[in-house]
Amino acid sequence: MKLLSRAEELVLLAIWRLQDNAYCVPIREQVQDVSGKEWTFGAIYIPLHRLEKKGFVDSFMGNATAERGGRSKRYYKVKKRGLQALAEIKKVEKAMWDGIPEFSIE
Amino acid sequence: MNKPKKPPKFAEYLLRWILPDYTDKDSLGDYEEVFNTIADQRGYKSALLWYLRQILKTIPDVTHEKLISKISMIKNYLQIAIRSFNRHKIYSSINIFGLIMGITSFILLSLYIRFELDYDKFHARSENIYRIATEDQAYLYRNSYKMAQTHPALTLKLKQEFPEIISAARFWINDDIRVSINGDSFYEKDFLYINRDFFEVFSFDMATGSKESIFIDPSSIIISESIAEKYFPGKNPVGLIINFEGTKDFHITGILKNVPQNSHFNIDFLVSEENQRIIFDRDIETWRAIGCYAYIHLDNNTILDELEERISELPGKYFYEDDTQRKRRNISYSLQPITSIHLRSDLNFEIENNGDIRMIYIFSTISILILAIACINYVNLATAISSVRGKEVGIRKVVGATRNQLIKQILFETSIYVVISFLLSAVIAKLILPYYSSILEKDIMISFNESLVLLPGMIILIVVLILLAGSYPAIFISSFNPGIILKKGLSWNSGRSVLRSSLVIIQFTCSIILVLSVLVIGYQMEYLNNKDTGYIRDRIITVGIRDETLIDRISVLKDELSEDHRIVSVSASTRLPCNIDWQYRIHYPGMPDDLFMSMNFCIVDNDFIDLYGLELVEGRKFSDDHPSDKQGAFILNESAMKALNWDPKGEYEFDFYLDGEFKTGKIVGVLKDFHFLSMYEQIQPLYLYSGIGLESFTPRFISIKISDGPIDEILDLISAKFLDLSPDYPFEYSIIDDAYQSAYRTDKQLGAILRIFTIISVVIAGMGLLGLAIFTTEQKFKEIGIRKILGASAGKIMLLLAGEFTIWILISNIIALPAGYYLMNKWLGNFAYKIELNMLIFISAAIMILTVALVTISFQTLKASTANPLDTLSSE
Numbered sequence: 001m002k003l004l005s006r007a008e009e010l011v012l013l014a015i016w017r018l019q020d021n022a023y024c025v026p027i028r029e030q031v032q033d034v035s036g037k038e039w040t041f042g043a044i045y046i047p048l049h050r051l052e053k054k055g056f057v058d059s060f061m062g063n064a065t066a067e068r069g070g071r072s073k074r075y076y077k078v079k080k081r082g083l084q085a086l087a088e089i090k091k092v093e094k095a096m097w098d099g100i101p102e103f104s105i106e
Numbered sequence: 107m108n109k110p111k112k113p114p115k116f117a118e119y120l121l122r123w124i125l126p127d128y129t130d131k132d133s134l135g136d137y138e139e140v141f142n143t144i145a146d147q148r149g150y151k152s153a154l155l156w157y158l159r160q161i162l163k164t165i166p167d168v169t170h171e172k173l174i175s176k177i178s179m180i181k182n183y184l185q186i187a188i189r190s191f192n193r194h195k196i197y198s199s200i201n202i203f204g205l206i207m208g209i210t211s212f213i214l215l216s217l218y219i220r221f222e223l224d225y226d227k228f229h230a231r232s233e234n235i236y237r238i239a240t241e242d243q244a245y246l247y248r249n250s251y252k253m254a255q256t257h258p259a260l261t262l263k264l265k266q267e268f269p270e271i272i273s274a275a276r277f278w279i280n281d282d283i284r285v286s287i288n289g290d291s292f293y294e295k296d297f298l299y300i301n302r303d304f305f306e307v308f309s310f311d312m313a314t315g316s317k318e319s320i321f322i323d324p325s326s327i328i329i330s331e332s333i334a335e336k337y338f339p340g341k342n343p344v345g346l347i348i349n350f351e352g353t354k355d356f357h358i359t360g361i362l363k364n365v366p367q368n369s370h371f372n373i374d375f376l377v378s379e380e381n382q383r384i385i386f387d388r389d390i391e392t393w394r395a396i397g398c399y400a401y402i403h404l405d406n407n408t409i410l411d412e413l414e415e416r417i418s419e420l421p422g423k424y425f426y427e428d429d430t431q432r433k434r435r436n437i438s439y440s441l442q443p444i445t446s447i448h449l450r451s452d453l454n455f456e457i458e459n460n461g462d463i464r465m466i467y468i469f470s471t472i473s474i475l476i477l478a479i480a481c482i483n484y485v486n487l488a489t490a491i492s493s494v495r496g497k498e499v500g501i502r503k504v505v506g507a508t509r510n511q512l513i514k515q516i517l518f519e520t521s522i523y524v525v526i527s528f529l530l531s532a533v534i535a536k537l538i539l540p541y542y543s544s545i546l547e548k549d550i551m552i553s554f555n556e557s558l559v560l561l562p563g564m565i566i567l568i569v570v571l572i573l574l575a576g577s578y579p580a581i582f583i584s585s586f587n588p589g590i591i592l593k594k595g596l597s598w599n600s601g602r603s604v605l606r607s608s609l610v611i612i613q614f615t616c617s618i619i620l621v622l623s624v625l626v627i628g629y630q631m632e633y634l635n636n637k638d639t640g641y642i643r644d645r646i647i648t649v650g651i652r653d654e655t656l657i658d659r660i661s662v663l664k665d666e667l668s669e670d671h672r673i674v675s676v677s678a679s680t681r682l683p684c685n686i687d688w689q690y691r692i693h694y695p696g697m698p699d700d701l702f703m704s705m706n707f708c709i710v711d712n713d714f715i716d717l718y719g720l721e722l723v724e725g726r727k728f729s730d731d732h733p734s735d736k737q738g739a740f741i742l743n744e745s746a747m748k749a750l751n752w753d754p755k756g757e758y759e760f761d762f763y764l765d766g767e768f769k770t771g772k773i774v775g776v777l778k779d780f781h782f783l784s785m786y787e788q789i790q791p792l793y794l795y796s797g798i799g800l801e802s803f804t805p806r807f808i809s810i811k812i813s814d815g816p817i818d819e820i821l822d823l824i825s826a827k828f829l830d831l832s833p834d835y836p837f838e839y840s841i842i843d844d845a846y847q848s849a850y851r852t853d854k855q856l857g858a859i860l861r862i863f864t865i866i867s868v869v870i871a872g873m874g875l876l877g878l879a880i881f882t883t884e885q886k887f888k889e890i891g892i893r894k895i896l897g898a899s900a901g902k903i904m905l906l907l908a909g910e911f912t913i914w915i916l917i918s919n920i921i922a923l924p925a926g927y928y929l930m931n932k933w934l935g936n937f938a939y940k941i942e943l944n945m946l947i948f949i950s951a952a953i954m955i956l957t958v959a960l961v962t963i964s965f966q967t968l969k970a971s972t973a974n975p976l977d978t979l980s981s982e
Contacts, residue, residue, distance in 0.1 A: 045133060067138070
């Protein structure tokens with residue numbers, strides 16, 4: 001199985017962390033908080049769609065609210081395969097970082 | 107919480123348009139939610155800004171994502187295109203070659219058309235600039251006279267009378283003046299006397315110096331860059347002196363940037379109009395004569411018809427002294443948009459010979475025809491090849507390609523062909539351009555910057571070509587039923603040959619029409635060249651007289667020249683027989699007293715008629731034996747006698763209005779009609795007047811008939827004699843036949859250009875036919891082999907192969923000939939004297955095309971019909 005891309009990893013983790021409240025607006029905020037950079041919605045949608053296509057996440061429609069102009073929210077949920085992918089990437093990273101000599105950036 | 111704020115509709119549309127794949131209802135909701143939050147915290151404006159920034163910043167993310175999948179697709183398409191090119195090298199080269207020739211022709215023709223249509227558009231206000239043309243009607247008996255010039259007084263009144271006229275420029279122009287620089291004299295043209303509004307109306311820029319300088323001091327002059335370069339190469343001429351006609355010194359105060367070539371008048375020298383008064387003592391506020399050109403800059407909302415009418419009332423208001431004059435004279439003015447002068451105006455006293463809008467129509471038609479012929483080649487060959495590619499398409503379909511994908515792929519292939527051909531054509535066109543402009547005598551060069559302006563046009567052309575050439579093959583090929591194709595294969599004649607044959611017929615119809623036009627134009631030009639003009643054009647040299655003092659010494663000059671035995675005779679006249687375009691007023695007994703009639707005329711001396719070999723049908727020539735001739739006598743041509751309804755044998759008197767009074771004279775003879783205008787025009791009434799040297803109409807030309815022998819020696823002699831008598835004036839001569847030929851220059855150029863493009867179109871169509879012939883024979887190889895084994899002769903097989911093509915071309919002939927007849931009859935309508943369109947021309951055009959076609963395909967059919975059937979049949 002191909003490894004997750006960094007963007008996919010960030011988005012997938014954000015969905016997992018948000019649990020029941022995982023729709024695009026908080027996902028984007030979450031990713032922005034973690035990475036410290038501004039993300040456009042487009043940059044979120046692309047990995048999100050990819051994740052969905054690969055079968056890592058599921059989506060379902062939520063309720064509509066007035067501040068969304070009557071449009072409903074699309075919620076995402078991490079599937080089992082998604083969790084496996086996360087576990088794998090974590091393993092790879094851990095292996096990468098293990099035993100690396102100490103370094104610091106000023 | 108406030109009422110939720112909505113992002114504007116247009117922004118949502120924009121978003122949806124840019125990112126169709128990533129905007130559905132719920133994602134728009136995402137955007138709106140954040141928008142709403144920001145609007146609450148920081149206001150509507152910054153929310154809107156955020157929204158727009160989102161859109162912009164998303165584009166790179168998304169395109170990147172999309173490109174990756176696109177690239178692999180394009181790679182695949184490219185690979186297939188290259189493979190198919192390699193497999194069908196002959197057809198592909200025919201296609202590329204045809205497209206290159208077609209597109210190159212199209213580019214060259216459109217550059218010319220653009221050049222012609224762009225005349226005078228470089229003026230910043232060109233849309234609101236109009237020239238005032240004058241029509242003089244009622245005081246003339248029977249005819250009216252439309253001129254490009256106006257009365258000087260008119261322009262002075264315009265601005266004060268009509269607020270909608272923002273500025274009114276006027277100028278006089280001298281086309282044959284002698285300027286001396288450092289003691290050397292030259293004849294120059296385009297010497298303009300302008301008023302202050304000139305620079306308000308026209309957009310001419312200075313290279314150095316100020317435009318105002320010539321109005322501050324009337325003895326200042328502005329010269330053009332080309333004149334500065336010609337006379338003062340590498341120097342700054344400002345402050346130097348130019349002498350005008352040996353009488354007046356002008357000092358140079360500025361240099362004008364060269365006038366663009368697509369201006370209907372050129373400028374080499376500019377001085378203030380005051381000089382008309384100072385040098386020529388001319389009244390520049392008169393209503394009595396015309397002579398200046400007037401151009402006005404109008405307010406945007408002017409109603410032209412109304413203004414024309416009101417301007418035409420001015421002479422009545424300021425000029426006519428009483429009612430009889432008002433009744434008798436009927437001057438009206440009309441306004442011509444400056445941008446239409448070059449192609450649509452043909453008045454008397456035009457500044458330059460203008461172009462012709464019909465030429466533009468002809469050229470545009472040709473350019474489109476050639477392009478169409480090239481596209482048809484592509485369509486035909488691509489669909490023909492498709493039968494070979496049927497299997498490829500079938501397998502693609504079976505594997506799961508949608509029809510859309512197939513169409514895309516074929517269009518992509520077409521666009522590779524078109525884009526490559528276009529790029530090569532652009533390079534070729536650029537290389538050919540210098541030769542092309544020299545044939546047309548127009549500077550159609552194009553700079554890199556200019557070609558960028560044409561970029562949108564080029565892209566449109568490319569897209570149109572791709573669609574024209576590619577859409578039918580794409581739809582056709584993608585429509586294959588994979589089941590049938592894979593099982594039975596696709597036969598070349600599978601029901602589509604009706605379209606193919608009609609396309610070939612269209613191609614050849616176009617080619618035949620072009621060939622026919624070239625033939626007719628060629629014959630007509632030859633006819634004009636050989637037609638007897640009624641006067642001699644052989645071994646006659648003409649010299650223009652500029653030195654006014656020479657006019658008084660004409661008889662001395664004539665005697666001096668005649669001394670040499672190589673000079674047969676010498677004559678002085680106001681005009682030359684190839685172009686007697688001056689008209690003047692006459693009056694004759696029996697005509698209403700207060701009216702005039704306008705007629706072409708030429709004032710000649712006694713030798714003129716003999717020198718040019720003009721024939722008399724009645725009466726006698728002017729002669730020294732009749733001293734009364736010196737006082738003024740007339741010879742009319744037959745057309746004039748007919749127009750006046752006079753009997754050639756009768757005796758008549760005739761009045762010639764000169765300097766405000768009538769010179770009365772007898773009519774002593776009647777001249778056989780000769781062509782004193784171009785062959786476009788009917789022979790007009792004409793009178794010759796013998797009173798040479800009489801006041802205003804001084805002779806302008808000396809004609810010298812020389813005997814056989816080396817022309818250079820005689821020219822040296824003539825030049826020496828002239829310089830002896832008027833040393834200040836450079837000697838310049840011309841040969842009368844050249845002057846005669848120059849009238850047909852445009853049509854000759856048209857003929858040359860048409861010939862080139864006709865050959866190109868025939869070649870393209872021929873190549874297409876060749877491609878089809880190769881293809882058919884390849885498809886029929888087995889059939890031919892079997893037929894031969896069964897006993898068919900080579901001749902029969904050739905007939906079988908060539909028969910279809912011959913029928914196509916015969917059908918093209920049937921369509922093309924009537925169409926060509928109609929078009930050529932229309933073109934010939936411009937000429938007063940023309941050839942009759944006979945069957946022979948049509949038959950020769952038809953045979954020509956048929957021969958080209960048969961020769962083209964014969965090589966291929968011959969090869970097929972003589973091939974050994976064993977070779978063709980043993981391959982399986």
